Amino acid sequence: xxxxxxxxxVEAALRASPRHRAAEAAEPEARxxxxxxxxxxxxxxxxxxxxTLAAEAAEWDSRRRTPSGFTDDxxxxxxxxxxxxxxxxxxxxxxxLLKKFAEREQIGYQVLIKxxxxxxxxxxxxxxxxxxxxxxxxxxxxAPQFPLQDRDGDIxxxxx
Amino acid sequence: xxxxxxxVRSRSGDEGINGFLHHHGADFxxxxxxADLPDTTPGAIVVRRVDLPPGANQVRAYLDxxxxxxxxxxxxxxxxxxxxxxxxxxxxxxxxxxxxxTIRFGVERGLDRxxxxxxxxxxxxxxxxxxEASSARAPTM
Numbered sequence: 001x002x003x004x005x006x007x008x009x010v011e012a013a014l015r016a017s018p019r020h021r022a023a024e025a026a027e028p029e030a031r032x033x034x035x036x037x038x039x040x041x042x043x044x045x046x047x048x049x050x051x052t053l054a055a056e057a058a059e060w061d062s063r064r065r066t067p068s069g070f071t072d073d074x075x076x077x078x079x080x081x082x083x084x085x086x087x088x089x090x091x092x093x094x095x096x097l098l099k100k101f102a103e104r105e106q107i108g109y110q111v112l113i114k115x116x117x118x119x120x121x122x123x124x125x126x127x128x129x130x131x132x133x134x135x136x137x138x139x140x141x142x143a144p145q146f147p148l149q150d151r152d153g154d155i156x157x158x159x160x
Numbered sequence: 161x162x163x164x165x166x167x168v169r170s171r172s173g174d175e176g177i178n179g180f181l182h183h184h185g186a187d188f189x190x191x192x193x194x195a196d197l198p199d200t201t202p203g204a205i206v207v208r209r210v211d212l213p214p215g216a217n218q219v220r221a222y223l224d225x226x227x228x229x230x231x232x233x234x235x236x237x238x239x240x241x242x243x244x245x246x247x248x249x250x251x252x253x254x255x256x257x258x259x260x261x262t263i264r265f266g267v268e269r270g271l272d273r274x275x276x277x278x279x280x281x282x283x284x285x286x287x288x289x290x291x292e293a294s295s296a297r298a299p300t301m
Contacts, residue, residue, distance in 0.1 A: 106272040111249060142195070143253035146268045148219035150168050154202045156180060157166060157219045 161231060162203050164224045165285035167271075167278065168217035175220075176211020177282070181289040183229050194226040194262040195255045207293045209285065221271055222253075223282035224264040233290055236261055240283050247279060 059065035090098075095109075102109035149160035165179040182203030184190075191197070227236055239261035246256060252275060253266025267278050 106269075114249065115251060143255045143264045143266050144199075144222070145253065146219075146266065148222070148268075150166065150178065150214045150217045150219050152213070152215040154205070155199060156164055156178070156202070156214065157222060158199075160218070 161229045162198055162224065162226050163286045163289050164198065164222060165282040165289070166222040167220045167282065168212050168214075169220055170212050170217050174212060177209070177285050178211055178214060178217075179207075179209040179285045179289050180205050181207040181293055185229065188229070190228040190260070195257075195264060197226055198224050198264070207289050207296070209289060209292075219268075221267040221278045221282060222265065223279065223286055225286050226262040226264075227260050231260060233287075233294065235259065236290065237287065239263065240287070244276075244279060244283070247276060 099109045102112040147160045148157045150157045162182040165177055168178055169175045183206050184203040239258040242258050243256045243263050256263045267275050271278055
């Protein structure tokens with residue numbers, strides 16, 4: 001006898017929840033309401049039915065739907081056209097460590113990896129050019145680091 | 161030209177935004193790297209907006225915009241928009257340059273998660289200071 005793999009049916013779970021049933025019961029009333037309260041059909045906001053949303057969520061859960069066909073919004077992702085997606089296998093321990101560092105910096109781990117790669121590429125480039133990293137760091141424009149305190153004068157704030 | 165807007169908190173816990181617009185004058189030779197100007201040659205204050213009296217307040221976030229005097233507002237706004245798009249991939253604090261416009265921006269650690277909102281707020285103040293200066297220069301009819 002084969003043991004059936006447990007699955008989680010998002011749609012069924014949603015429909016079974018008391019909160020969902022209450023929301024469904026209230027929905028016709030909510031749909032009748034309009035921002036102006038006049039019940040004008042033309043001004044009704046369009047809403048995606050719960051069942052459709054639940055079905056979509058279930059497809060994501062079961063990997064029937066993946067982001068492979070998606071493209072980045074150029075406005076939302078900087079330099080999207082200049083970026084190339086690569087697939088990289090990393091040891092689990094290293095990935096966990098990177099995620100810890102990223103958490104400390106409060107950024108995503110992929111952003112952290114890109115920043116660190118960028119740092120190393122700059123360093124190697126300076127080495128090839130024959131300038132020391134210290135010279136490079138001195139020459140690079142720096143933004144003031146916190147903690148900062150403001151001043152009553154021409155220089156408005158300085159490290160405290 | 162150097163415009164700065166910074167979120168400050170007084171010792172009594174009050175918060176506000178202080179902003180200053182500086183001009184460097186026609187004789188000033190704009191350097192290739194302007195990122196250090198706020199700390200070395202900020203210029204003369206021409207417009208100010210002060211919520212809290214400066215002096216010993218904690219600076220929680222800052223936005224500095226540097227560009228040669230007379231740089232068109234549209235060029236500055238364009239650089240600020242490009243910076244906004246680039247911000248998610250940038251360190252905190254950071255220095256950004258587009259053409260003749262240099263931007264310095266940073267938030268203290270506690271504000272990391274709302275960095276974009278802080279940028280937006282301080283950018284609005286910086287642009288308002290520029291607008292105030294240009295309206296003061298415009299001839300009255």
